[in-house]
Amino acid sequence: xxxxxxxxxxxxxxxxxxxxxxxxxxxxxxxxxxxxxxxxxxxxxxxxxxxxxxxxxxxxxxxxxxxxxxxxxxxxxxxxxxxxxxxxxxxxxxxxxxxxxxxxxxxxxxxxxxxxxxxxxxxxxxxxxxxxxxxxxxxxxxxxxxxxxxxxxxxxxxxxxxxxxxxxxxxxxxxx
Amino acid sequence: xxxxxxxxxxxxxxxxxxxxxxxxxxxxxxxxxxxxxxxxxxxxxxxxxxxxxxxxxxxxxxxxxxxxxxxxxxxx
Numbered sequence: 544x545x546x547x548x549x550x551x552x553x554x555x556x557x558x559x560x561x562x563x564x565x566x567x568x569x570x571x572x573x574x575x576x577x578x579x580x581x582x583x584x585x586x587x588x589x590x591x592x593x594x595x596x597x598x599x600x601x602x603x604x605x606x607x608x609x610x611x612x613x614x615x616x617x618x619x620x621x622x623x624x625x626x627x628x629x630x631x632x633x634x635x636x637x638x639x640x641x642x643x644x645x646x647x648x649x650x651x652x653x654x655x656x657x658x659x660x661x662x663x664x665x666x667x668x669x670x671x672x673x674x675x676x677x678x679x680x681x682x683x684x685x686x687x688x689x690x691x692x693x694x695x696x697x698x699x700x701x702x703x704x705x706x707x708x709x710x711x712x713x714x715x716x717x718x719x
Numbered sequence: 720x721x722x723x724x725x726x727x728x729x730x731x732x733x734x735x736x737x738x739x740x741x742x743x744x745x746x747x748x749x750x751x752x753x754x755x756x757x758x759x760x761x762x763x764x765x766x767x768x769x770x771x772x773x774x775x776x777x778x779x780x781x782x783x784x785x786x787x788x789x790x791x792x793x794x795x
Contacts, residue, residue: 558747561747562739562742562743562747565738565739565742566735566739576720577720577721578720578721578722578723579720579721579722580722580723580724580727580731580767581731581734581738581760581763582764582767582778584738584760586746586751590749590751592742592746597723597767597771597776597778599723620723620776620777622778627746629746629747629748629749630749641776641777641778642776642777
């Protein structure tokens with residue numbers, strides 16, 4: 544099992560970041576999303592918006608990894624649940640893969656909140672737990688996937704600079 | 720961004736535009752009334768449900784056609 548976490552600060556207030564995030568696919572950990580569909584959407588009794596979405600994603604895994612796994616398939620489906628609290632100013636997304644579950648589980652959680660010291664900025668905390676199951680080299684593959692997530696996140700956050708310039712960025716990676 | 724069902728992409732984009740407007744201009748400003756996107760969502764959902772069945776995507780535990788207010792509170 545590998546855990547990857549990161550914190551990123553946007554130089555814009557929470558409302559601005561959330562509006563932009565909802566227009567684009569809001570998970571910078573996975574830039575390979577090729578399809579997004581809303582399956583269900585509702586407002587709960589606390590006024591929070593719940594969305595359930597189906598994402599199709601092409602994992603950018605190297606050919607060697609696919610050969611080890613014995614699969615030529617790269618299209619993976621992910622189920623995501625998000626909650627937007629407009630009063631508490633918090634957006635939370637949780638997602639997990641619903642295909643390829645025999646060999647890997649990738650669960651991700653993202654939380655957008657106003658910066659505690661500056662309402663003109665927004666903090667995004669991201670966390671991923673990756674578990675490769677039932678095959679040898681599992682630990683190696685977990686590291687590879689975590690590194691893929693990490694480098695993808697950096698690329699996407701740089702690309703996001705076009706609409707929201709990042710102000711600060713730290714990654715943490717627990718030692719193996 | 721496309722739909723998982725190729726035939727649904729135009730409906731999806733129409734719904735997404737309606738939702739984005741409502742989300743920015745109403746929801747984030749504290750106004751939950753008068754969701755204008757319900758009909759668009761129903762049409763879009765019929766298409767997506769068909770595509771999910773055809774592609775045998777393992778979705779469980781969701782009621783399709785769900786687009787409304789005052790659902791039971793879910794834990795986060």
